[in-house]
Amino acid sequence: MKNPDSQPSVAEPVTERAYRSPAGIAGGVLLLVMAVWLGSDAVINGDARTRWLAVGALLFLVPLVVAFTLRPAVYADENRLRVRNPFRVITLPWASVSGVRAHYSSEVFTEGGDKYQLWAIPVSIRARKKASRRPSGRKSIGVFGPVAEEPGVRKAPGDQSLDEIRALAEERADKPASQGAPSVRWAWEIVVPVVVGAVLVGVVLVVG
Structure with missing residues (x-):
């Protein structure tokens, strides 16, 4: 055997x-x-x-x-983040990502201190205000239908995307396949x- x-x-x-x-x-x-x-x-x-x-x-x-x-597009898998901006393609293994931020634009920071914009994930102040006016939550189902709702906070689509990217960076940074240095290629x-x-x-x- x-x-x-x-x-x-x-x-x-x-x-x-x-x-x-x-x-x-x-x-x-x-x-x-x-x-x-x-x-x-x-x-x-x-x-x-x-x-x-x-x-x-x-x-x-x-x-x-x-x-x-x-x-413009942003691709995130279990090993790296690939940012396709208007004139460049930036490949960032998760270990090289130090942070993700959304202020007036969406940005990703590297351990070396470099900053790259995420053109595919725009920041919309209007979408944030709209989301803040619509609290989200999960409704519990009773015999006669929904009877209660758990409070929650709804986020704008761009902020939700950045949350997913941030979570992947934190989860995969220590994996062997996620190591390496950033690379930049001109389009x-x-x-x-x-x-x-x-x-x-x-x-x-x-x-x-």
């Missing part, structure tokens, strides 16, 4: 939570539709100079709209088209 200890261990599945801004995505889609509509009309019906200006403007504006609306797929579009618009305006 085989020894159970000799059997290869099965890796624990790592789940990933994604945090994004629905309002930002909706606004980004609307802006992209408008930009493509106006830009394509200029390319089709404009003269040569107008067409080049439209192409340059689209190369400049479309990546920027994507960067600030559709791209060249956004930066390069923006620069090319700006240069093209500048050349067309100078040359006339």
